[in-house]
Amino acid sequence: MADRDHAQLRIAADLVILTVRDGKLQVLVITRRNFPFEGKRALPGGFVRVGEDIGAAAVRELSEETGLDGTALRLEQFAVHGEPDRDPRGRVVSVPYLAIMPDLPIPTAGSDASTAAWMPVEEVRAGLAFDHDLILDEAVERARRRLELTTIATAFCPAEFTIGDLRNVYEVVWGETLDPRNFSRKVTGTEGFVEPTGGRRMPVTGRPAALYRAGGATTLNPPILRQR
Amino acid sequence: MADRDHAQLRIAADLVILTVRDGKLQVLVITRRNFPFEGKRALPGGFVRVGEDIGAAAVRELSEETGLDGTALRLEQFAVHGEPDRDPRGRVVSVPYLAIMPDLPIPTAGSDASTAAWMPVEEVRAGLAFDHDLILDEAVERARRRLELTTIATAFCPAEFTIGDLRNVYEVVWGETLDPRNFSRKVTGTEGFVEPTGGRRMPVTGRPAALYRAGGATTLNPPILRQR
DNA sequence: ACAAAAGTGTTAGTCCTACACCCATGT
DNA sequence: ACATGGGTGTAGGACTAACACTTTTGT
Numbered sequence: 215m216a217d218r219d220h221a222q223l224r225i226a227a228d229l230v231i232l233t234v235r236d237g238k239l240q241v242l243v244i245t246r247r248n249f250p251f252e253g254k255r256a257l258p259g260g261f262v263r264v265g266e267d268i269g270a271a272a273v274r275e276l277s278e279e280t281g282l283d284g285t286a287l288r289l290e291q292f293a294v295h296g297e298p299d300r301d302p303r304g305r306v307v308s309v310p311y312l313a314i315m316p317d318l319p320i321p322t323a324g325s326d327a328s329t330a331a332w333m334p335v336e337e338v339r340a341g342l343a344f345d346h347d348l349i350l351d352e353a354v355e356r357a358r359r360r361l362e363l364t365t366i367a368t369a370f371c372p373a374e375f376t377i378g379d380l381r382n383v384y385e386v387v388w389g390e391t392l393d394p395r396n397f398s399r400k401v402t403g404t405e406g407f408v409e410p411t412g413g414r415r416m417p418v419t420g421r422p423a424a425l426y427r428a429g430g431a432t433t434l435n436p437p438i439l440r441q442r
Numbered sequence: 443m444a445d446r447d448h449a450q451l452r453i454a455a456d457l458v459i460l461t462v463r464d465g466k467l468q469v470l471v472i473t474r475r476n477f478p479f480e481g482k483r484a485l486p487g488g489f490v491r492v493g494e495d496i497g498a499a500a501v502r503e504l505s506e507e508t509g510l511d512g513t514a515l516r517l518e519q520f521a522v523h524g525e526p527d528r529d530p531r532g533r534v535v536s537v538p539y540l541a542i543m544p545d546l547p548i549p550t551a552g553s554d555a556s557t558a559a560w561m562p563v564e565e566v567r568a569g570l571a572f573d574h575d576l577i578l579d580e581a582v583e584r585a586r587r588r589l590e591l592t593t594i595a596t597a598f599c600p601a602e603f604t605i606g607d608l609r610n611v612y613e614v615v616w617g618e619t620l621d622p623r624n625f626s627r628k629v630t631g632t633e634g635f636v637e638p639t640g641g642r643r644m645p646v647t648g649r650p651a652a653l654y655r656a657g658g659a660t661t662l663n664p665p666i667l668r669q670r
Numbered sequence: 671a672c673a674a675a676a677g678t679g680t681t682a683g684t685c686c687t688a689c690a691c692c693c694a695t696g697t
Numbered sequence: 698a699c700a701t702g703g704g705t706g707t708a709g710g711a712c713t714a715a716c717a718c719t720t721t722t723g724t
Contacts, residue, residue: 223451223492225524225535264451268524268535293519294537296453296496307453307496307535309522378703396687398704420702421694436685606676624714626677648675649721664712671724678719686711693704 222304227272228259228346229289230310230353231282234370234386235317238334241350242320243342244279245329250302251343257350258330259308272311280330281321287313288369292356300345308344312353314360314369354387361387363437365407368428374411376423377401388440400438406431450532455500456487456574457517458538458581459510462598462614463545466562469578470548471570472507473557478530479571485578486558487536500539508558509549515541516597520584528573536572540581542588542597582615589615591665593635596656602639604651605629616668628666634659 231242243255258279262271269291273284289311296307320330335354340347360366361384368375370383381397401407408426416422459470471483486507490499497519501512517539524535548558563582568575588594589612596603598611609625629635636654644650 223453225451262524264533265526267526268522291521294496294522296490296537298493298495305492307537309524309535376703393687393689394702395689395704400686416695417702419696419700421704423703439686604676621714621716622675623677623716628713644722645675647673647723649677651676673722673724675722676720678717680717681715682713683715684711684713687709689707691704691706693702695701695703697698697700 224304224306225262225268225271226259226301226306226308227262227268227275228257228308228310228349229272229276229284230257230312230350231276231280231287232312232314232335232353232357232370232387233317233332234383235332236334237382237386238336239354239386240317240332240334241338242280242282242330243333243338244331246343247329254343255333255338255341256343257310257346259310261306262309268309269311272309282315284313287315288366289313290356290360292352295345295349297345308349310349310353312356314357314366316370316372358387358440362434362439364433365428365431368408371428374413374415374425374427376415376425377408378423380408380426384438390441404431404434404436405429407434452532452534453490453496453499454487454529454534454536455490455496455503456485456536456538456577457500457504457512458485458540458578459504459508459515460540460542460563460581460585460598460615461545461560462611463560464562465610465614466564467582467614468545468560468562469566470508470510470558471561471566472559474571475557482571483561483566483569484571485538485574487538489534490537496537497539500537510543512541515543516594517541518584520580523573523577525573536577538577538581540584542585542594544598544600586615586668590662590667592661593656593659596636599656602641602643602653602655604643604653605636606651608636608654612666618669632659632662632664633657635662 233240242258244258246252246254246256258276260275262268269289272289276282276284291311294307294309298305367380367383371379377398380401381392381394385391406429409429411425411427413425414422415425461468470486472486474480474482474484486504488503490496497517500517504510504512519537519539522535522537526533595608595611599607605626608629609620609622613619634657637657639653639655641653642650643653
């Protein structure tokens with residue numbers, strides 16, 4: 215019935231951390247220092263330890279490889295990849311996590327961390343180690359859907375942001391332009407999406423924009439749907 | 443860095459197979475014959491073999507335990523559970539799959555299969571082995587969302603069905619009643635959701651209903667949203 | 671004739687889109 | 698004054714919910 219020869223089976227927790235930076239959707243990647251795919255870019259992540267929870271492993275690996283604090287992020291797990299030959303080291307089942315964060319500098323922490331960097335999703339596409347290109351694509355599609363139905367877009371923004379900042383997130387992630395007037399109304403009219411802080415921000419030129427912080431709601435009703 | 447003591451780590455593929463039967467949402471469960479939780483109900487599933495794809499293992503276990511052919515089902519993988527102590531036999535990471543099928547009798551195939559049966563979700567709730575109650579809840583919530591955005595409801599129905607049958611699926615899975623008139627228009631007005639077969643079905647009493655088959659579309663645009 | 675289920679018409683409301691227009695600032 | 702981005706008003710269309718009403722059968 216159950217076979218016992220599982221010596222080589224391991225679980226890896228991998229992370230797709232997305233941000234909007236320089237007007238582009240960017241992903242946090244590291245450069246591998248070891249076999250296999252040495253020198254190639256890959257998603258941050260690593261093996262789950264004995265007795266360690268998978269989500270905890272994701273947070274730990276993120277910290278070790280990039281210096282970021284994963285406990286502050288909403289990590290969302292999505293579909294695993296476990297094809298028997300996806301890793302030349304043996305059977306490795308990858309459990310991927312998606313998180314979204316504002317454009318912060320990567321703390322160039324200790325040993326491993328020096329190679330972590332933001333890279334535009336378009337640039338790394340088809341260039342990552344393992345099946346990480348596929349995992350990245352699935353994460354991006356998931357993030358796009360999440361913008362439709364949840365308030366996660368605020369996670370791309372700093373603590374205080376303008377409606378224009380938020381619209382920029384949607385435009386960059388979806389790759390389409392939105393009407394600023396209608397978007398503004400839709401966001402401010404949705405209970406719990408954003409709350410005015412009372413502050414304002416002066417643009418280089420133009421009328422000052424009101425500042426907002428993320429509201430308490432997590433789901434968006436009605437949803438903000440993409441054009442099809 | 444990576445530790446090597448993974449002797450006990452195994453992957454299990456578990457299945458949540460849902461149907462609508464006797465006006466209730468039902469799930470396919472087996473009765474366990476072995477340690478642990480012997481005699482308790484559980485979701486069908488079992489350990490992935492060396493060199494075996496996880497999805498293939500799900501199909502194989504479904505066939506072994508229930509006699510059903512999983513290749514005919516759209517299996518959809520959702521969030522894994524890998525807490526270190528979720529299985530008394532050691533570290534087992536469960537990869538759950540959701541599938542939806544019409545109300546068919548369970549083939550009482552060979553040895554293991556005799557215990558497989560449909561059970562109403564409400565009746566098995568809080569009574570399953572391992573953390574299968576939790577996995578079931580997540581699967582049901584996922585199925586509910588799928589009805590909103592995809593044409594998956596037709597998978598609950600036999601090859602030919604009436605609009606009333608389809609409405610009954612929504613009502614049972616969502617646990618709310620829908621207006622038959624508006625539902626009928628919404629479904630027949632959505633390109634690719636259902637196609638008329640030309641046939642009719644006579645109810646016990648009342649006007650005959652036109653028969654339909656599933657159309658080619660998989661996503662539902664516009665979606666059919668639940669009341670909030 | 672009646673009950674029951676299927677299906678059509680209609681109306682009022684909500685939401686979305688497009689775009690004209692006004693607002694507030696730096697240069 | 699003018700360019701620029703922020704924001705409001707508004708009209709037309711699409712979609713929805715609610716429900717009166719008609720159709721088609723078995724008894």
